Amino acid sequence: MPKSRNTSGMNLPAMTMEEVARDENLIRAFAEVARNRGAPGPDGQSIDDVRRHMDELLPVLSRNLVEGTYRPGMIRRVWIPKPGGGERGLGIPDVVDRWVQQAVHQVLSPHWEPTFHPSSHGFRPGRSCHTAIAEAKKHLEEGYEWVVDLDLEKFFDRVHWQRLVARLEQRIKDRRLIDLIWQMLKAKVVMPDGVVTSTGEGVPQGGPITPPTQLTNFAGARVSRGWTCGGGHRMGGSGERGPGQSVSGQMFSTTSFWRRWCAGHSRSESASSRLD
Secondary structure, three states, rough: OOOOOOOOOOOOOOOOOHHHHOHHHHHHHHHHHHHHHHOOOOOOOOHHHHHOOOHHHHHHHHHHHHHHHOOOOOOEEEEEEEOOOOOOEEEEEEHHHHHHHHHHHHHHHHHHHHOOOOOOOOOOOOOHHHHHHHHHHHHHOOOOOOOOOOOOOOOOHOHHHHHHHHHHHHHOOOOOOHHHHHHHHHHOEOOOOOOEEEOOOOOOOOOOOOOOOOOOOOHHHHHHHHOOOOOOOOEEEEOOOOOOOOOOOOEEEHHOHHHHHHHHHHHHHHHHHHHO
16 A cells, blocks of 8 residues: 655644745735636635735734734635536636635645655646546556546535544644634535525635645545555545625625725725825
């Protein structure tokens, strides 16, 4: 059975909010979000909108994260067709929230990445469906002929929050970071018709936080190791790891970081003009 790589002695970032909120980490995170492009979240702000104000947003966001006052906004639900039929629900966070999720990802992922099964290829750096196919070809050349295809239906939608966070707490000791992940999990969802809903389980697919926290493989790792004990080869996919109005007519996007920052920024400018 393949063994997990030992992470001791490696130069890994500390799993603390200070590390997440470092300017260098946040700047690199925004660059990655911008590279991935993507549509606006519920607050309607695009990547270019946020980029134009980045110099002003950066210190405020960093301070809010360290002080524990940052609050994620809601998630916009969109439906996309699945290749085999049906639809898959994606959750699109606000750009600023994707920025924060990516910053968390960059701090957490190096700690968990080395522990994943060697044959897992989904949502991992330097791996893709192409590397999975290459490995499958190798197994065929070695004489293996049987393939068992397993899929856990609606697995992302059914991830148990308490069990997930309990596993994260085994390695993350900064309570602020755990609380932030809780808030991301509990973010309300804005449906296509404008209705705002809450969920009690599952993780959103569509933001950077799904792969970094590896919200699926903590459970899948045991299945992987049990399967390979029989002498076969386990090939994994994504298993490790990922303005509108409400029905009352009120803007739901006022809770986003962007809206709160804009409100504070406007008040500051108004106060400055009165002092001049």
